[in-house]
Amino acid sequence: MNLLVNGDAEKGPGGTAEPVGRVVGWTVRQGAPALVGYDVGGGYPTPADPGPGGAAAGARFFSGGNSPLTTLVQEADLPAGGATGHRAVDAGRVRYVLSGWLGGYAGQEDGARLSVEFRDRAGTPLALSVLGPVSAAERGNVTALVERSAEAAVPPGARSAHVQLSFTRSGGGTSNDGYADGISLRLTASGRHS
Amino acid sequence: MTLNRRDLLKAAGAAGALNAVWPLTAGLSPAQAREAAEALGSTYDKAPFTLGVASGDPQPTGVVLWTRLAPEPFAEPGEQKLDEVVDVRWVVAEDRALRRVVARGTVPASATLAHSVHVPVGGLRPGRTYYYAFTALGRTSRLGRTRTAPAGRVRSARFATANCQSYPSGHYAALRGIAREDLDFVIHLGDYIYEYGPEGSDIRDHNGPEILTLRDYRVRHALYKGDPSLREAHAAHPWFLTWDDHEVSNDYSGTGGGAPFMRRRAAAYQAWYEHQPHRGAGESVLPDIDIHRVRRWGDLLELAVLDLRQYRSAQNLPDGTILGADQKAWLKKTVDRAPDSWHIWANSIMLSQLRGRPGGGFMFTDQWDGFLGERKEVLEHVRTSGLEDLVVLTGDWHSAFVDDIRPDFDNTESPVVGTEFTAHSVTSGAYDAQWNATNGPLMGAANPHLQYFEGNHYGYDVYEVTPERFTTHMRVIDDRRDPASPVSTLTTFHVDRGTAGAYEDPATKSSPAQYRRD
Structure with missing residues (x-):
């Protein structure tokens, strides 16, 4: 189960290239993102461009809007019970997978970065994974979103996950063409970390 | 493969330069790379605590404790002989023997996170010295000493700043000096590491090309932590930290x-x-x-730690920013809310205006000179708010300066609102003595707010603060090539409470300097 709400940009206001002030599930920490429809065109990713594709892509993706830096944050409490609950976490029997599709426009170096920080009850960071931003070279200098993922143990004592999605504009211009879609954070039960 | 210093230096001689040796480490295993570093003077604590211990951000009831498990300092976390997650026990006590325990736990x-731990210890008593250690994998770290901030009325404080510690440029005798000082805390003003590849030093050198990746930066931090004086200074005192450019890349x-x-x-x-x-x-x-934060040392000091890198725009823009909008608003609010105390800004890069010669341009617009509008706005805010007793502590320049701070540096009628002490570097290279002798007087003539310039030494500053007086002692070492180089005091400046502007102590006023406004 994806711990994150609206990691696919499908919920709430959006659908055009215009920035929105509110994003379901996420706190807009800086700037203002756009939740752009794959049918908007005009240089934005379309279903024909490399990316999640088909039903997995849904109708929309995140972009950085018109701000040089746009940052979204989502805090997810780890489940208290069950196979990936606190007891399992404290016994070292839970792993996480952070994944997302990250991209940009043509040969430009605008980008999207996805990170997760696991914290204990007091708010101290215990684990960190950072994905992207994806360079133009990694996209073959074409408009595309490429999949990135990281997997590691959830450290004992972890109680929350802080996921951050940052879009950065390089150089001048108006549009922040860092793109992201299909953001997920999943927990799995596993053996003892040792 | 066994390497020793003689073989390395012999190979260097045959190759004509030491930097021909260090690239050999590119093909070495992490253990061999460590052996090579040790052959050229690095040391490491016993595994797994090779990089030592540290404490930071002291507050009245707590500090942060740090260590990292790195049995092989130059190995990636996944290459270490460690589990993916390792339990680390920590203990804080009132005595060196760690018998009178006041806090303990496991993290x-x-x-x-490269098997690093950051433990925010709470529940401590204000103004006390504590000792701490970590245990993991059946081993115990070295002993660390730390100190909490006092609360309430405080009659004195004593602290140091360090900055710019290029590893190839010399050994950290200055940090050895800091470790041996009786201090409440240390502030590092940035350029803790440098990102460059080998520089051709005949003392010691970077053991890989310019750093770009997470692995590269981890290895570079591990190389720097190989200087025993750096680890000693961390273990001896709690540190506040800011950064400058070389923690990432030059002038970014x-x-x-x-x-x-x-x-x-x-x-x-x-x-x-x-x-x-x-x-x-x-x-x-x-x-x-x-990075940016405000801390109090009782009613004596208010410390504002500034971040002049993360949020800055490009230089020399009409609407450029060195602080970023949010940090600027925070700093102005900090000025508005300032208590009646000394106000210290930990400022990585020079605030005061600096022209190279009369009628000439600014020397470096990577410093606040590249952000004129914002500097004027912030210093005007200091003036109009009536803030007194402002002392700005600065690094980056690799030379010592003392400046009067004015909201408008081009107008000598503009009031002095504080003093900036720019400290010598730990090791990073300054201009040569001839340049200093020639340009000291030129800078003095071009900058009426400049009180003092000295660029022929390396070292650190120690500050003694009372409610009545802020004193800066410029500590200098004899020789960067000597890890145990003796420390002496080059000169001392004072600022009296309620009186803007610094003056040199008469006892050291005849010490050598390349500019002194009389």
């Missing part, structure tokens, strides 16, 4: 970069966090890091 060290702006640079910056920030006793603050989520 997980994750490979995702934290905003506006393309994806390859933003990825590099994130790697550098993460590695910095993994190797420093830093307390997360505000709402930031790693690998973004909130």
Whole structure:
């Protein structure tokens, strides 16, 4: 189960290239993102461009809007019970997978970065994974979103996950063409970390 | 393979330069790379605590404790003989023998953070010295000493700043001096590491090319921590930390970069966090890091730690910013709310205006001279708010300056609102003696607010503060090539409470300097 709400940009206001002030599930920490429809065109990713594709892509993706830096944050409490609950976490029997599709426009170096920080009850960071931003070279200098993922143990004592999605504009211009879609954070039960 | 210093230096001689030797480390295993570093003078604590221990961000009831498990300092976390997550026990006590325990616990060290741990210890008593240690894998770390901030009325404080510690440029005798000083705390003003490849030093050198990736930055921090005086200074005192450019790359702006640079910056920030006793603050989520913060040392000092890199724009723009909008608003609010105390700004890069010669341009617009509008706005705010007793502590320049701070540096009628002490570097190269002798007087003539310039030494500053007086002692070492170089006091300046402007102590006023306004 994806711990994150609206990691696919499908919920709430959006659908055009215009920035929105509110994003379901996420706190807009800086700037203002756009939740752009794959049918908007005009240089934005379309279903024909490399990316999640088909039903997995849904109708929309995140972009950085018109701000040089746009940052979204989502805090997810780890489940208290069950196979990936606190007891399992404290016994070292839970792993996480952070994944997302990250991209940009043509040969430009605008980008999207996805990170997760696991914290204990007091708010101290215990684990960190950072994905992207994806360079133009990694996209073959074409408009595309490429999949990135990281997997590691959830450290004992972890109680929350802080996921951050940052879009950065390089150089001048108006549009922040860092793109992201299909953001997920999943927990799995596993053996003892040792 | 067994390497020793003689063989390395012999090979260097045959090759004509030492930097022909260090690239050999590119093909070495982590253990061999460590052996090579040790052959050229590095040391490491016993595994797994090879990089030592540290404490930071002291507050009245707590500090942050740091260590990192790295049995092989130059190995990636996944290459270490460690589990993915390792339990680390910590203990804080009132005595060196760790018998009068006041706090203890266990924290997980994750490979995702290079098996580093950051323990925010609370429940301590204000103004006390404590001792701490870590245990993992059946081994115990070296003993660390730390100190909490006092609360209430405080009659004196004593602290130091360090800055710019290029590893190839020399040994850290200055940090050895800091470790041996009787201090409440240390502030590092940045350029803790340098990102460059080998520089051809015949003392010691970077053991890899320019650093770009998370792995690169981790290895570089591990190389620097190989200087025993750095580890000693961390273990001896709690540190406050800011950064300058070389923790990432020369003269960078934290905003506006393309994806390859933003990825590099994130790697550098993460590695910095993994190797420093830093307390997360505000709402930031790693690998973004909130550096700026305000702290109190009782009613005596208010310390504002500034971040002049992460949020800055490009230089020399009409609407450019060195602080970023949020930090600027925070700093102005800090000025508005300032208590009646000394106000210290930990400022990585020079605030005061600096022209190279009369009628000439600014020497470096990477410093606040590249952000004129914002500097004027902030200093005007200091003036109009009536803030008194402002002392700005600065690094970066690799030379010592004392400046009167004026909201308008081009107008000598503009009131002095504070003093800036720019400190000598730990090791990073200054201009040569001839340049200093020639340009000291030129800078003095071009900058009426400049009181003092000295660029022929390396060292650190120690500050003694009472309610009545702020005193800066410029400590200098004899020789960067000597790890145990003796420390002496070059000169001493004072600022009297309620009186803007510094004056040199008569006892040291005849000490050598390349400019002194009489």
